[in-house]
Structures are given as structure tokens and as C-alpha cells.
Amino acid sequence: MLHHVVTFSWKKDITDEQVESFHKALDAISASIPQVVEFRYGRDLALKPGIGDYAISAIFEDVPAFRAYLVHPDHVRLVEEFISVMSESYSSIQFEFA
Amino acid sequence: MLHHVVTFSWKKDITDEQVESFHKALDAISASIPQVVEFRYGRDLALKPGIGDYAISAIFEDVPAFRAYLVHPDHVRLVEEFISVMSESYSSIQFEFA
Secondary structure (H helix, E strand, O other): OEEEEEEEEEOOOOOHHHHHHHHHHHHHHHHHOOOOOEEEEEEOOOOOOOOOOEEEEEEEOOHHHHHHHHHOHHHHHHHHHHHHHHEEEEEEEEEEOO | OEEEEEEEEEOOOOOHHHHHHHHHHHHHHHHHOOOOOEEEEEEOOOOOOOOOOEEEEEEEOOHHHHHHHHHOHHHHHHHHHHHHHHEEEEEEEEEEOO
16 A cells, blocks of 8 residues: 655645635545545644644555546646645655555 | 654665664554554655655544653654654644544
């Protein structure tokens, strides 16, 4: 299986409304993209402030399934309409697990 | 439930041996810290190079369980002996999910 982990730090001027819209777009993606096995995401609880604002944790069967996810129109739109607009920085890591 | 997500970018001079030792330390922690419900971690597969080297995805019952994990001696040692030595930067995000 493949675990896809993304952590975001937002730009200073990003509003709660924008984050809420992003959250809803992720709600839609978790249902619309068939390769997604598990899809969890959310705002940081600020338990350890200052090192990230939002995270996505997703599971795929394998690398081909993940690559299909990346090019799916709904994911491409997510990147164009939200991630590239809102992110100051982000990390995106994929690792395999048994 | 609480999802704890950490993404790391290593310093330039970090060796494979150091990463392997870190990986083994995480193997031990997933068994030694009772509050850990699920603990997955691994090296980035470089499918999308350049935005992170390693990730941890862990699940806890709730915030108190996560706080107990943070102060557990094995986690404190992990931070002192590996994370603070190896990381150029990292993001650490906790979010709640149903």
C-alpha cells in the first residue's frame, strides 16, 4: 500500500472561508476519485503552534493508483483552485507500508 | 480520534545509515508507547521529488493520549537523538477525524 502525506502552511492572508471551501473540495474528492482507499484531512489543532496549518493523509493501493489520482481532473482542479493559491509552503511525501 | 502527521526535510549531510537508525527507533516506539493506535512511517519514494524526505502518520484516541505520547521518554529521546539532529525543517500537524 502507499501512504500519501501532505502538510501545508498557508499564506498569511488566507481566510477561514477559503480553508472551509478547501475542506469541502476534499470531501468531494474522497468520494469522486476511485483510487482513494482512505482519505483523512483537517486543520491543525494548534497543540504545537507554528509548524503547519493543515494536513492530508491518503492511502492508495500502489504507485499507479496514486499517479492516476494525481492526474484526475478533480485533483488537478484542487491544486489549481486551492493549493497553489493558498499555500505559502507544503511538503508532499509518499511512502510504502505493509 | 486524532491524526498526527509529521513531514521532514533532512539536512544535506544526513546519511542512509542515520535514516535507517531513525526508522528502527520508530519501529520500537510503535510498540513501546501504549497510546499509539496506528503508527506508519517511511522514506519518500521520490515520485514528486523535492518536497520532503520522510513522513510519520500516527493515530491516537484523543488529545490527552497524544500529549502523553509527546512526553513519553522514548519520544523525547527520538526528538533529541534524531529529529533535532537530522531535520533541516519539519511540519507537525494534528487534526481530529470521526
